[in-house]
Amino acid sequence: xxxxxxxxxxxxxxxxxxxxxxxxxxxxxxxxxxxxxxxxxxxxxxxxxxxxxxxxxxxxxxxxxxxxxxxxxxxxxxxxxxxxxxxxxxxxxxxxxxxxxxxxxxxxxxxxxxxxxxxxxxxxxxxxxxxxxxxxxxxxxxxxxxxxxxxxxxxxxxxxxxxxxxxxxxxxxxxxxxxxxxxxxxxxxxxxxxxxxxxxxxxxxxxxxxxxxxxxxxxxxxxxxxxxxxxxxxxxxxxxxxxxxxxxxxxxxxxxxxxxxxxxxxxxxxxxxxxxxxxxxxxxxx
Amino acid sequence: xxxxxxxxxxxxxxxxxxxxxxxxxxxxxxxxxxxxxxxxxxxxxxxxxxxxxxxxxxxxxxxxxxxxxxxxxxxxxxxxxxxxxxxxxxxxxxxxxxxxxxxxxxxxxxxxxxxxxxxxxxxxxxxxxxxxxxxxxxxxxxxxxxxxxxxxxxxxxxxxxxxxxxxxxx
Numbered sequence: 362x363x364x365x366x367x368x369x370x371x372x373x374x375x376x377x378x379x380x381x382x383x384x385x386x387x388x389x390x391x392x393x394x395x396x397x398x399x400x401x402x403x404x405x406x407x408x409x410x411x412x413x414x415x416x417x418x419x420x421x422x423x424x425x426x427x428x429x430x431x432x433x434x435x436x437x438x439x440x441x442x443x444x445x446x447x448x449x450x451x452x453x454x455x456x457x458x459x460x461x462x463x464x465x466x467x468x469x470x471x472x473x474x475x476x477x478x479x480x481x482x483x484x485x486x487x488x489x490x491x492x493x494x495x496x497x498x499x500x501x502x503x504x505x506x507x508x509x510x511x512x513x514x515x516x517x518x519x520x521x522x523x524x525x526x527x528x529x530x531x532x533x534x535x536x537x538x539x540x541x542x543x544x545x546x547x548x549x550x551x552x553x554x555x556x557x558x559x560x561x562x563x564x565x566x567x568x569x570x571x572x573x574x575x576x577x578x579x580x581x582x583x584x585x586x587x588x589x590x591x592x593x594x595x596x597x598x599x600x601x602x603x604x605x606x607x608x609x610x611x612x613x614x615x616x617x618x619x620x621x622x623x624x625x626x627x628x629x630x631x632x633x634x635x636x637x638x639x640x641x642x643x644x645x646x647x
Numbered sequence: 648x649x650x651x652x653x654x655x656x657x658x659x660x661x662x663x664x665x666x667x668x669x670x671x672x673x674x675x676x677x678x679x680x681x682x683x684x685x686x687x688x689x690x691x692x693x694x695x696x697x698x699x700x701x702x703x704x705x706x707x708x709x710x711x712x713x714x715x716x717x718x719x720x721x722x723x724x725x726x727x728x729x730x731x732x733x734x735x736x737x738x739x740x741x742x743x744x745x746x747x748x749x750x751x752x753x754x755x756x757x758x759x760x761x762x763x764x765x766x767x768x769x770x771x772x773x774x775x776x777x778x779x780x781x782x783x784x785x786x787x788x789x790x791x792x793x794x795x796x797x798x799x800x801x802x803x804x805x806x807x808x809x810x811x812x813x814x815x816x817x
Binding site: 404412416464 | 675691696708713716
């Protein structure tokens with residue numbers, strides 16, 4: 362099968378793109394790397410009347426890091442992230458996670474921000490944005506707005522983005538660089554979509570006690586999940602394997618993952634517990 | 648009917664100006680409009696890798712790229728290899744190690760390995776495997792393909808050494 366017909370636009374700047382989108386509305390799709398969109402169009406899962414390719418818009422392919430934020434532009438690819446020395450020096454977890462995304466060729470084209478906009482519950486970057494308390498910048502002719510990750514991801518493949526808005530940038534607070542992050546994933550084979558994955562961030566104080574812990578699961582629901590758990594059981598404690606077990610058991614109680622062709626609910630819960638224990642053990646350097 | 652648009656793509660070193668319907672995939676343009684049937688098409692959802700080409704010197708799934716997206720870009724297909732005399736060192740290693748049976752996936756493997764070796768003159772086994780994970784083979788299995796890739800790496804090392812030896816002599 363081939364894509365349904367569509368009109369193609371490749372505006373040279375963001376204001377041109379915004380006016381086009383405001384005119385065309387939900388009939389149009391924004392195209393960056395196209396590694397999900399074109400596949401979906403090829404099988405006619407989606408049939409936009411118009412495609413707005415943002416490849417010619419300058420200033421969207423940068424990674425900028427300052428004392429407050431880390432900003433990833435809408436044309437930055439997974440491979441840019443994987444190879445960015447600048448990013449590796451402050452948040453090496455980004456490179457590690459990038460390697461979990463599909464294969465090198467897909468990573469050459471697919472973008473970080475595109476993955477956020479696509480909001481696949483089996484995608485890694487939405488978990489990262491949520492775990493690191495990040496946000497996204499959306500631009501439209503009506504103006505600019507910043508949406509926090511927790512408000513952005515709403516359900517399977519659906520976000521808080523309005524039909525006239527373009528997601529131009531992802532913003533991660535610089536405070537994320539102070540945290541030790543560990544990422545673990547189970548997939549059928551390397552490069553395949555993750556069945557369950559977990560991102561854990563741990564902060565220890567000067568005396569080695571646990572100061573803060575953050576856990577995000579992917580593949581366990583419609584959106585990335587930050588399970589609610591009484592943090593008192595771990596905060597201020599001395600890291601130990603027993604503590605990891607206790608905390609992991611508590612966290613997975615709040616999970617209610619779906620059963621599907623890849624794994625049953627109980628499989629997923631077991632995978633989530635195992636991955637969380639491995640990740641915490643590593644993050645706490647046990 | 649959506650109007651065709653005029654675009655220019657440099658294909659295997661030659662600028663090609665032509666009209667294309669926006670929905671036409673780069674893979675179909677290469678095969679149907681330019682007769683470059685070395686680029687194969689199979690899954691058309693970016694999974695199998697047999698349609699992989701180089702776009703601006705980076706590997707790219709030509710089935711996940713509308714030709715119009717490549718406007719102004721440089722595209723190289725497996726036929727680009729044949730602009731050299733005879734088989735290149737990767738093709739020779741495939742030939743010698745029986746790294747193909749039906750050969751349908753071979754163009755994809757040749758492209759991803761060419762890309763790997765261009766950016767890394769001495770990749771380790773893990774890096775070779777990572778590159779090979781990009782393309783699916785459904786008949787020989789990967790053992791001989793891996794063997795061929797390792798042999799290609801070794802012959803590349805010799806080539807690089809020869810070149811630098813010659814360089815010092817001169």
